[in-house]
Amino acid sequence: xxxxxxxGFEDAIRGALTDDAERAPHAPEWWGxxxxxxxxxxxxxxxxxxSVLVIAVVGTVAVLVTRxxxxxxxxxxxTTHPTPxxxxxxxxxxxxxxxxxxxxLVESGSCIDxxxxxxxxxxxxxxxxxxDLSVEALDFANVHTPxxxxxxxxxxxxxxxxxxxxxxxxxxxxxxxxxxxxPDSTDAQIALVRAVLDDLGAPIDATRTEFxxxxxxxxxxxxxxxxxxxxTIYDIAEELRHLPGVSGVARPMN
Amino acid sequence: MEDETAxxxxxxxxxxxxxxxxxxxxLLTHDPAVAEDVVHDAFTALFHRFDAVDxxxxxxxxxxxxxxxxxxxxxxxxxxxxxxxxxxxxxxxDGPTGGLIDAIAHLPLQQRTVIVLRYWSDLDHAAIxxxxxxxxxxxxxxxxxxxxxxxxxxxx
Numbered sequence: 031x032x033x034x035x036x037x038g039f040e041d042a043i044r045g046a047l048t049d050d051a052e053r054a055p056h057a058p059e060w061w062g063x064x065x066x067x068x069x070x071x072x073x074x075x076x077x078x079x080x081s082v083l084v085i086a087v088v089g090t091v092a093v094l095v096t097r098x099x100x101x102x103x104x105x106x107x108x109t110t111h112p113t114p115x116x117x118x119x120x121x122x123x124x125x126x127x128x129x130x131x132x133x134x135l136v137e138s139g140s141c142i143d144x145x146x147x148x149x150x151x152x153x154x155x156x157x158x159x160x161x162d163l164s165v166e167a168l169d170f171a172n173v174h175t176p177x178x179x180x181x182x183x184x185x186x187x188x189x190x191x192x193x194x195x196x197x198x199x200x201x202x203x204x205x206x207x208x209x210x211x212x213p214d215s216t217d218a219q220i221a222l223v224r225a226v227l228d229d230l231g232a233p234i235d236a237t238r239t240e241f242x243x244x245x246x247x248x249x250x251x252x253x254x255x256x257x258x259x260x261x262t263i264y265d266i267a268e269e270l271r272h273l274p275g276v277s278g279v280a281r282p283m284n
Numbered sequence: 285m286e287d288e289t290a291x292x293x294x295x296x297x298x299x300x301x302x303x304x305x306x307x308x309x310x311l312l313t314h315d316p317a318v319a320e321d322v323v324h325d326a327f328t329a330l331f332h333r334f335d336a337v338d339x340x341x342x343x344x345x346x347x348x349x350x351x352x353x354x355x356x357x358x359x360x361x362x363x364x365x366x367x368x369x370x371x372x373x374x375x376x377x378d379g380p381t382g383g384l385i386d387a388i389a390h391l392p393l394q395q396r397t398v399i400v401l402r403y404w405s406d407l408d409h410a411a412i413x414x415x416x417x418x419x420x421x422x423x424x425x426x427x428x429x430x431x432x433x434x435x436x437x438x439x440x
Contacts (some may be wrong), residue, residue: 039435040403044382047311047404054310055320057302062407264317 066067148177148185161189189248207252207267210278226273227252294334298327301341305348311400312352314389322351343413345405349397356393387437395430398423 114249158165168187172178175186209223252270271279305326309319326347330340337343388399394416401412409427414421 039431043388043399043403043431043434048390048402050385050388051307051311051404054303054307055316055321057306057323242417 087213131232145186146189148181148183148187150183152183154181157189159188163189190206207263207270208249209252209270209276210249210280211275212277215275219273223270223276226270294331297330297334301344302327302433305344306335308345308400308405309348309352311404312349312393312397318352318355318435322355323349342414345401346417349401349415350417352397353393368436384434384438387434390437391430391433395426395433398426399430399434402427 052239147162154165154168158168168189172187175185175187178187211220211223252266267279270276288339302323306319306322309322313319313322326344329347330337330344333343334340337358388396391399397416398412401407401415407415409423412418412423412427416423418426
């Protein structure tokens with residue numbers, strides 16, 4: 031008897047789930063956009079890994095050579111991405127490797143180029159106080175920062191507003207879409223995102239679209255007309271998401 | 285995955301599994317936009333590893349579940365971000381429709397996941413454990429608690 035009741039109950043669950051699943055959205059034709067994203071070849075990754083290794087070795091040697099007893103410990107961070115617009119000014123030492131790749135030395139525990147390397151004991155609230163900003167602004171600026179969610183020590187996080195001695199990363203409270211690209215994005219990929227943003231016109235305010243890049247990410251902050259139709263914003267975000275090289279798009283959720 | 289044969293294999297897999305994946309994500313989230321995002325991310329991840337993965341369907345299912353979990357874990361942070369980007373009004377989304385559907389939708393995410401994978405995807409305990417990256421004992425426990433909760437919810 032109990033078995034029959036159980037079976038009836040399980041059938042009821044199956045029926046409810048089947049009915050509910052019918053209300054799911056229809057899957058779009060995504061094959062094209064997915065195909066447009068070229069998977070990295072093994073050869074390319076080997077080349078990238080070798081480059082990073084060489085740069086790390088050169089950077090470490092440079093740090094050891096330039097460090098003096100009264101200077102704090104420095105953490106080497108590589109910047110191999112060509113910055114399309116003027117990058118935030120750095121107030122730290124820089125060493126130029128023989129490969130012409132710039133190695134920026136980021137001092138641990140301070141914000142010098144719009145970013146900060148997490149230290150043991152750091153918390154979002156503590157960082158917000160340190161740089162005179164809100165936790166929400168810190169969260170938003172680091173939507174796509176790997177390791178930020180778990181606040182992993184050593185993670186370089188973006189500092190969106192100016193604090194003492196901190197060159198701010200540009201970010202506006204009115205940004206409707208934030209497009210993130212990895213630091214190894216090609217110039218062509220960045221140019222394509224720029225071109226699409228330029229072509230979109232209303233309700234995107236291209237003149238206010240900001241671009242910022244450092245060694246961790248290239249980010250577009252896209253501003254929109256506050257009166258813009260949310261569906262239009264969603265469509266634009268989707269269009270940007272499918273562009274080659276775009277690793278993430280943050281937008282208002284439905 | 286460089287050659288045409290592999291690409292067309294993925295295309296066939298995509299076409300045959302896309303709607304099922306969307307439905308799974310929908311049952312777990314009840315948010316059409318999130319469901320689409322989750323499934324797109326899962327297929328993109330699979331695309332990059334298509335040649336290296338043996339069981340494509342299991343990989344896809346696990347990616348969808350993981351992605352839903354990750355988004356849920358960050359939901360508090362997301363909602364705070366929305367206050368900063370809210371230049372727009374939220375779009376109305378149809379929610380659960382009452383009865384058993386409503387009761388399932390209001391289960392805690394882990395319990396909802398085992399219910400969906402067990403009774404909609406028709407997976408056994410081992411496959412559910414694989415999809416959720418959990419132990420079989422945990423799956424049994426969650427399933428037991430979930431069904432008990434559902435019985436309580438729908439009792440007249």
